Amino acid sequence: MATKLEKQEDITAFVDSIDTFLLDCDGVIWAANHVFDGVQTVLDLLRSKGKRILFVTNNSTKSRKAYLKKFQSLDIHASADEIFGSSYAAAYYIANVLKFPKAKKVYVIGMAGVRDELESEGIQYVEPEEDSKNLGSMDEMATIKPDPEIGAVLLGFDLDINYKKLAKAFTYLHHNKDCHFLATNSDLTFPAGGTVYPGTGALLSALTAPLDRDPVILGKPHQPMLDVIIAKYHLDKERTCMVGDRLDTDIEFGKTGGLKTLLVMTGVTTPASLEASKIQPDFYISSLGHLKP
């Protein structure tokens, strides 16, 4: 069972035992553009005690550059190389692991974050405005055909997801087993406005349900992102803590990776879902704003 961090001496002892905090964003730092109470103060306090802070988010809607702007606009101190998003993880994987051929294109269901990161890795993708042309009826939909130019389908969060995009992605994957099937993350819910909405995993299920194949998922709880972070910063896993609001992504990510784990209750996990879950963090706390050493 997880230990609740409540008493001042327990919080201080916990903070003293950690050198690096990997912080999830949605549900930990903010919900949309609302920063949770006390977060800026705690981050400044942790930095003043010499702690390293890295932001590790499954939210693919922004590139690292766009996240940096968001942090600045919300008065949260951050630098570009402290930000690891699933859009960057996906672009990095396509470029460096798949060694994606220059002549091929990625078919993207997703937002600017994914496209910007693909661009920074020199990967070609299908422009979104090419998508909906002449697809107003089912007869026109039947003009969607397999396309040998498409070497991968990448799905991330997309506010403008629609049947036409799904039909294209499905067609490329269904008819060409060599076309890579990738997703930035698989969170089933997305926290905002004090409640949750369908997340990227919910959108992904519209493809996985009719297809007989599974995607490679780049974000938490999958380990490639952690491998990159550990290698880049030479982190001591024993003194690194993953802080998140979600058990099946953040906490699972930290536990699989051999890190300490801290759950906050400002996102998708409720006291009842924590009690019912097989995945238990080492510690939990009501909010990051309460982690004042």
Ligand SMILES: O=C(O)[C@H](O)[C@H](O)COP(=O)(O)O
């Ligand atoms: O559906 C999603 O993509 C996720 O709910 C969301 O964006 C996760 O972001 P994180 O909590 O990892 O910052």
Ligand SMILES: [Mg+2]
């Ligand atoms: Mg979260």
